Amino acid sequence: MARAIIVVIDSFGIGYSPDAVDFGDVGANTLANLSRAYFEETGKRIDLPNLSALGLIKACQQASNQEFPYQGQEPSKGAYGFAQEISTGKDTPSGHWEMAGVPVLFDWGYFTNKDNSFPKSLTDSINQATGFEGMLGNCHASGTEILNRLGEEHIKIGLPICYTSADSVFQIAAHEEHFGLDNLYKYCETVRELLGDLNIGRVIARPFVGDNADNFTRTGNRRDYSVLPPAPTVLDKISTAGTHVISVGKIADIFAHQGIDEKTKATGLDALFDATLNHINTAQDNSLIFTNLVNFDQDFGHRRDAVGYARELEALDLRIPELLGALSDDDVLFLTADHGCDPTWPGTEHTREYVPIIAYHNKIDSVNLGNRTTFADLGQSIAELFNVEAMDYGTSFLPELFKK
Missing domain, CATH: 3.30.70.1250 (Phosphopentomutase)
Structure with missing residues (x-):
């Protein structure tokens, strides 16, 4: 029976979304702008051949309608597209809950005063x-x-x-x-x-x-x-139905430990990646492995370190063949993000952006998934993959992955 692996490249936006004007983020593009900054500072083009082959660069170009300095190739395997957030915020829970089929359509509470912030x-x-x-x-x-x-x-x-x-x-x-x-x-x-x-x-x-x-x-x-998501997520549904849901990194915390059957903590890109590979190599059939690569956000996005972000992406790209090589024929891999955090953007906060949607299995050709109107398309695809009741939001792209 199928296994799914979701890897969230935390903060990896690929172009400001249509409602970015409401957030002051028109012009933000985490991937394109950090690539330019990296080129300007080092004279080198960012080198992401494996992610490029999966369609990452093409998805960014489609989302932002612009070219930028990169080193890579045209898509040759895997499905690629870009997704827009419909949740009201550009924060971590909103992004993750929406990708799990439950967008945040209410307004969060905020501490808006810069000083003496708490009542x-x-x-x-x-x-x-x-x-x-x-x-x-x-x-x-x-x-x-x-x-x-x-x-x-x-x-x-x-x-x-x-x-x-x-x-x-x-x-x-x-x-x-x-x-x-x-x-x-x-x-x-x-x-x-x-x-x-x-x-x-x-x-x-x-x-x-x-x-x-x-x-x-x-x-x-x-x-x-x-706090708890406002409704059961796809994790709750598949876990209740018997799928073994494994959290790597901070996923369990984000979902208030709901719909999670096993938790693994790790620190740093390599440790998180290694933990993910270990679960792929040992997890039973009918499992979901859900990983968040937090360091892109906390160490480089928020710190406005474009060069460091670019080098971390190159380090991730080098390990993509390990990830693909560990998959069995029934496994499906999904790469995405929860929001943007453009390291060239003013301030230190997240940015309202499209995120990449990349999917791969061992028998897939290159497929263009286009513009996905909500992150919840991923959750709906997971629901279909594990044969549970459909989510209230999102459109599954699973049929696109298994075209004959």
Whole structure:
């Protein structure tokens, strides 16, 4: 029976979407713009031959109607297209839930004030419930900047660093040794409970290590505390029907551990990729392996490191043959993304973009899937593949993958 592998290249947008004007993102294009920046800084064209063969470059050109510096080839195998998000936000839960067949059609709650971001009533409740006399931060910030600014003070006085962003998040950074990982998780769980009706999508534990601002580094022990999706996702449906659903990376956290049967954590592109390969080599028939490659987003997109992003893409491309070679004849691989995060774009936030839809099995020729009007087309395809009740949103492209 079929197995499916979904690999989310976190933040890998391929051109601003029609509603990008509502988000201030007209002109954003994560792949094209980082390719130009890489060429301008290094004099080299980004080299993605394996992803190009699967149709990635062609999908980006179709989504954005533009050429850009790249090194690759025309599509020769696999199905390729580009998908538009219909969820109201450009955040991680919205993107993942929509690709699992449940778009977010309500408005998230946000902390919009750049300073003193959290209401006093909330911070008072948090302090009382946790026993701390206060918190550091209480502002909009990027994860690396706030560690450089407040990490040493945090170690000295012991207060957690709390901050937010343009996303619907409450983030807490704390030193793994001085504050303690278990204490950080407990603090986050308390905050999650106290957010109540504010409709904040995630509380994120951001542990770090290091001695001073010069060497503070976030660790792989991040944990996301998400609210539940507003309806059962395709993961819930296939898991209930007997499919073994495996999470690699932060997938389980994003789905509030619903519809997940097995979880594997890993840190870094190679470790996440290796964990995915290990599951492909060992998972039973009738399994879904769902991986998020978070480093593209957190290490390069948000940090506006176009060259680093390009090199990480080249590193991923080099490993694509391993992934394809591990597939059995009944396996179907899907590569996609959850939103954009153009490293050349002003600020440090996500960008509203189309995402790639790439699908592959061992007997497929090159197929152009074109413009998919919602990420939920992937969830609908998964529902059809595993023969469960159709989702309320999306159109399956599975028939396109198995044309005779």
